[in-house]
Amino acid sequence: MRCDNDNFIPALRDSSAERLPKRRIIEYSPKKLQGNNNASANSAIDIWRYMSVAQLAKTLQRPLDDVQEAMLYVRGADNIEAAAKLEDLKIIQEIAKKLGVKTRVVSAPETSGEDEHKERDVTPRPPAEAELLQQRPPVVTVMGHVDHGKTTLLDSLRGADVAAGEAGGITQHIGAFTVTLENGERVTFLDTPGHAAFSAMRARGAVATDIIVLVVAAEDGVMAQTREVIQLAKEAQVPIIVALNKIDKPEANIEKSKQELAQMGLALEEHGGDVQVIPISALKGTNLQMLAEAVSTQATLMGLRADPTGLVEGIVVESKTDPRRGKLSTAIVSRGTLRKGSVLISGLSHAKVRGLFDHNGQPLTEAPPGTPVEILGWRELPLAGELILEVESEKKAHAVLKYREHQAQLEKIESTSDDIRKKEEEHQAKYRAEREARRLAGRFRMRGGQRVKQVDPSDGCPRVSVIIKGDVHGSVEAILDVLETYNSNDRCRLDIVHYGVGKVTEGDLELAKAFNAIIYAFSVETPQPKFTKGVTVKSCNVIYRLIDDLKKQLSSQLPAVEVEESLGEANVLQNFFINEGRKEIPVAGCRCTKGVLKKSQRFRLLRDDEIIYDGTLESMRHLKNEVDSIKKDVECGLRFKDTKVLPQAGDVLQCYTTHMEAQQTDWDPGF
Numbered sequence: 001m002r003c004d005n006d007n008f009i010p011a012l013r014d015s016s017a018e019r020l021p022k023r024r025i026i027e028y029s030p031k032k033l034q035g036n037n038n039a040s041a042n043s044a045i046d047i048w049r050y051m052s053v054a055q056l057a058k059t060l061q062r063p064l065d066d067v068q069e070a071m072l073y074v075r076g077a078d079n080i081e082a083a084a085k086l087e088d089l090k091i092i093q094e095i096a097k098k099l100g101v102k103t104r105v106v107s108a109p110e111t112s113g114e115d116e117h118k119e120r121d122v123t124p125r126p127p128a129e130a131e132l133l134q135q136r137p138p139v140v141t142v143m144g145h146v147d148h149g150k151t152t153l154l155d156s157l158r159g160a161d162v163a164a165g166e167a168g169g170i171t172q173h174i175g176a177f178t179v180t181l182e183n184g185e186r187v188t189f190l191d192t193p194g195h196a197a198f199s200a201m202r203a204r205g206a207v208a209t210d211i212i213v214l215v216v217a218a219e220d221g222v223m224a225q226t227r228e229v230i231q232l233a234k235e236a237q238v239p240i241i242v243a244l245n246k247i248d249k250p251e252a253n254i255e256k257s258k259q260e261l262a263q264m265g266l267a268l269e270e271h272g273g274d275v276q277v278i279p280i281s282a283l284k285g286t287n288l289q290m291l292a293e294a295v296s297t298q299a300t301l302m303g304l305r306a307d308p309t310g311l312v313e314g315i316v317v318e319s320k321t322d323p324r325r326g327k328l329s330t331a332i333v334s335r336g337t338l339r340k341g342s343v344l345i346s347g348l349s350h351a352k353v354r355g356l357f358d359h360n361g362q363p364l365t366e367a368p369p370g371t372p373v374e375i376l377g378w379r380e381l382p383l384a385g386e387l388i389l390e391v392e393s394e395k396k397a398h399a400v401l402k403y404r405e406h407q408a409q410l411e412k413i414e415s416t417s418d419d420i421r422k423k424e425e426e427h428q429a430k431y432r433a434e435r436e437a438r439r440l441a442g443r444f445r446m447r448g449g450q451r452v453k454q455v456d457p458s459d460g461c462p463r464v465s466v467i468i469k470g471d472v473h474g475s476v477e478a479i480l481d482v483l484e485t486y487n488s489n490d491r492c493r494l495d496i497v498h499y500g501v502g503k504v505t506e507g508d509l510e511l512a513k514a515f516n517a518i519i520y521a522f523s524v525e526t527p528q529p530k531f532t533k534g535v536t537v538k539s540c541n542v543i544y545r546l547i548d549d550l551k552k553q554l555s556s557q558l559p560a561v562e563v564e565e566s567l568g569e570a571n572v573l574q575n576f577f578i579n580e581g582r583k584e585i586p587v588a589g590c591r592c593t594k595g596v597l598k599k600s601q602r603f604r605l606l607r608d609d610e611i612i613y614d615g616t617l618e619s620m621r622h623l624k625n626e627v628d629s630i631k632k633d634v635e636c637g638l639r640f641k642d643t644k645v646l647p648q649a650g651d652v653l654q655c656y657t658t659h660m661e662a663q664q665t666d667w668d669p670g671f
Contacts (some may be wrong), residue, residue, distance in 0.1 A: 040198065044102040047092045050392060054082040056092065070098040078506050087392075101264040108395075121403050122345060122389050122396075125335070127573035128307035136185040136306040136370035137178065138299035139332060143232075144215035145223035148447055149245040151171070153215060160490035169661075176317050176330050176372035177359035181292045182248060186330065187299075188372050190317065213291070215243045216277070218252035222260040230264050239302070240266065241276050241294050248281040276469045306369035312390035317347055317372070319450035320383045321502035322636055323525065325355075327378040331388055338367040338390075343397050345389050346377070346382035348404055350397040353377045373500055384474045400494070462557035463493035465517035466550065467508055473501050475543075479522065482547060482669050511537050518553060520546055547669050558663035565657050568595025572605075572651040573635070588638045588647035597655045604654040605647060613645045 009644045045059050057067040064082060070078040074094045077086070082296075086092050089105060096103045142150045157179050178188050190209060199610050212233050216226055233240050242261060246252055258268060258277060267273020276294045280287040329346075344351045356364040367373040378385040382388070391397050462598035468483075470476035476499055486494045497517045498508065501527040512519050512535045519526075519537045525535050540546045570590040577584040588605075597603075599620040605613040619639040620627055638653070647653075 001671075036496075036520065042434055044104040044471055045096065046106045047089070047103045048106055048108040049089055049094065050085045050087060050396075051092065052082065053084050053086065056086065056095065057082075057540050058101060060096065062099060066099065067095065070095050073098055075368065084269065091337065091507075109274065116367050122386070122391055122400050124313055125310065125390065128335075129220055132307045132309060133305035133307055134369075136304055136368070137188050138210045138295065138304050139188045139370060140192065140211045140213055140295055141209035142215060143229040144214045145217070145220070145225040148215045148220065148223075148226075149282045151216045153213075153243065153245065153280070153288075154483075155349070156282050156285050156288055159489055170299075170482075174331060176577040178372060181296065182289065183293075183296060185296055185299075187292075187295060190332075190372075194381040210302065210304055211240055212238050212240045213242050213243050213295065213296060214260070214284075215245050216257055217246045217248050217253050218234050218244050218257050219246055221253070221257045222264060229265060239274075239298055241278065241291070241298060242266070242268075243291055244277055244279045245282050245283075247279045248284055248286065256281055265575060285617050303372075307335050308337050308368050310336050311392075312338045312342060312344070312388070314338070314387060314388040316382045316384050316386045318384050318472050318474050319378075323503060326378055327376075327381050328381050328456060328635065329378060331375055332372050332373060333369050334369045335369055338368075338371075338373060338375075339365070342377050343391050343394050344389055345397055345400050348387040348401060348408065349380040350394075350401055351375060351378040351381040351382075351385075352394060363550065368493075381473060384472075384477070461490070461493055462559075463495055464550070464553050464557055465495040465497050465515045465518045466499050467517050467518065468499040468526055469504050469508065470501055470522040475522055478502055479520075479543060479546065482543070485669050488554075488665060488667050491663075492554050495556065512536075520550070530597040532638065551665055551667060554665040554667065555663060557663065562658050563661040565655060566595070567601060567655045568597045568630075568632070568640075569655070570594050570597055570630075570636075570653040572647045572653060573651055574623060574649050575647045583643070585639060586646050588640075588651075588653070590605065590638055590653055591631045591635045594632065595655070596632070597636070597638075597653075598657075600671055601657045603640070604656065605640075605645065606652045606654065607650075611643060612647075612651070613640060616641050 020541060038288075047056070047059065053067060053071070054064060057064045060067065061080055068080040071080045074091060076088060076091050076097060086095075093103050144150050176190050180186050212229065213432060214226065214229055214233075216222065216361075231241070232238075243252060244257055247254060253597065255659065258270075261275075261277070262268055266275045268275050268277055276298075278287055278291045278294055280291055283422055290511075299555070312333060314331045314333045317330045317332060317500055319327070319329040329351075338353065338356065340353050340356060340555045342353045344353065354369055355375075357374040357376070358364055359372060359374075361374075362374060385411065391400060417572050466483075468476055468479055480496070481500060483494065483496060495517075497514070497515045498511055502528055505519050506527075508519060509532060510526065518534060521539045522543075523538060523541045526532070526539050538546075538549060540549070549667060570592045572588050572590050576587055578587055597620070602614070602616055604611060617638055618641050619637075620630065621637045621639075622630060622634065627636070
């Protein structure tokens with residue numbers, strides 16, 4: 001048996017020895033364990049267009065350094081920064097292939113959280129490399145005081161009568177157009193209003209410009225808006241070329257105007273500075289070629305260049321709603337080349353460009369840098385002065401708008417939190433005061449009886465409600481800026497119910513009915529009279545007239561006041577008494593020294609500038625006759641209604657009348 005057992009033991013050992021290594025390979029092999037953990041080696045990972053290098057490294061589960069090293073061996077993967085966007089799917093697939101990973105193309109995942117929100121916003125691109133820059137037309141803004149000849153100058157430069165199309169001959173919009181000079185160079189001109197109400201529009205013009213042509217009338221010299229333009233140019237560090245206009249007029253004083261400009265801090269060329277002063281006559285075309293050469297020389301010295309490739313950047317000059325074409329904006333392209341089909345973002349507005357037009361309304365195929373262009377296709381009107389940025393797709397545009405709206409809500413909450421806290425404190429203080437009053441009055445004292453009606457303190461104050469509709473955003477903004485100067489709300493409240501760009505709509509009429517508001521339509525269409533029953537709609541195209549009419553409306557709401565009118569004066573010479581029954585009645589012996597004394601009017605007795613009596617007369621006699629009036633230098637006896645008043649020699653007697661007179665608002669809008 002032992003022998004048999006001995007025979008069997010080696011056999012068992014051999015069998016177990018054959019099985020154990022095999023079990024060890026399956027369960028404990030490091031190679032197999034590593035293969036199970038690295039899922040990316042056997043399964044495809046998801047990739048999408050415009051993912052960043054950091055997102056690719058996270059998706060591949062590889063260190064960022066490994067991905068960046070692999071990108072060095074992939075053609076076209078030039079930017080290896082972590083935040084760089086990979087636009088080409090083939091490049092992303094090639095990077096993953098270099099790292100030994102299979103890929104599957106999917107749509108970009110929806111992200112959440114603050115960091116992801118930030119990635120959705122768009123900002124201007126970094127400055128372009130020098131070899132990409134090309135020469136662009138200069139953007140020249142014509143500025144100056146009202147009626148100094150800015151629009152006439154632009155008429156002469158482009159051969160079109162602009163001023164004739166402006167209401168009252170006053171420029172109330174920013175116009176942008178391109179002019180080809182005699183030397184073949186192209187210049188983009190901006191015409192900004194000179195009126196004081198449009199300071200915000202002029203400020204935007206200064207920011208968007210390369211050179212400012214400051215038009216100064218030689219007959220008037222430096223005026224209020226001239227000083228403002230010089231200040232704007234200094235703040236924006238924009239070079240100035242002075243066009244001294246109207247030199248053909250007899251009252252023109254060129255030297256005096258130059259002295260005033262020098263006093264404003266402009267270093268003129270004739271004084272060793274760099275500011276050129278060109279005497280011109282815009283009406284007769286005198287020295288316009290010299291002015292064009294000065295602009296061209298200044299632009300050449302500045303070396304204005306821009307990158308015509310890549311995503312478009314620009315600035316909104318003006319925006320409006322056209323009744324036939326829809327929402328339009330005038331913009332100047334500062335980088336890239338704008339084409340039809342581009343997706344644009346401006347503030348909280350976006351557009352897919354459906355059409356491009358020049359200043360004459362002619363369609364354009366593309367708009368390179370420095371070109372003013374009218375853009376058709378906005379979903380919402382952009383604000384004038386806002387930056388325009390192009391994005392890759394409408395999906396990206398919606399993501400950017402969502403993020404910006406989120407940020408705007410946060411800013412609004414933050415800005416209003418102080419007001420909310422202040423109102424809460426006022427409410428708490430009022431509640432505590434009322435509670436203390438109830439406690440002092442006794443617990444049951446307040447019960448029963450008629451409850452006092454709570455009246456809004458503002459109910460007793462007259463008010464004027466208005467709705468402002470304008471043709472372009474700049475005009476509406478300028479009108480609102482003027483209305484903000486109204487500071488007489490304690491006498492008559494001015495409520496702005498609504499404002500907007502475009503023609504007067506049915507919704508505006510319903511709103512006006514609800515608030516009893518006046519609709520001011522500034523250079524826009526108004527509904528037919530049969531649709532505006534019960535609503536006051538006033539059309540105007542000059543801001544002066546709109547404000548004058550609004551002042552009349554405010555004045556009409558003010559209650560009439562009692563106004564005193566002096567009729568005459570008299571000096572009291574002596575006081576004597578007359579007998580009337582058993583009573584002695586005092587009578588003032590007087591001489592009229594000014595005007596006329598009328599018995600039916602009121603009299604005021606003054607002694608050492610102190611009022612002794614203010615009332616009516618019982619009797620007025622000349623000699624022994626009762627009369628109704630006394631003329632100058634005539635003596636009379638006056639008896640007052642109040643017999644207790646004792647006049648003395650030397651007192652002054654004033655005769656006056658009162659009447660009700662309509663009040664005028666004291667609002668001074670500045671013009």
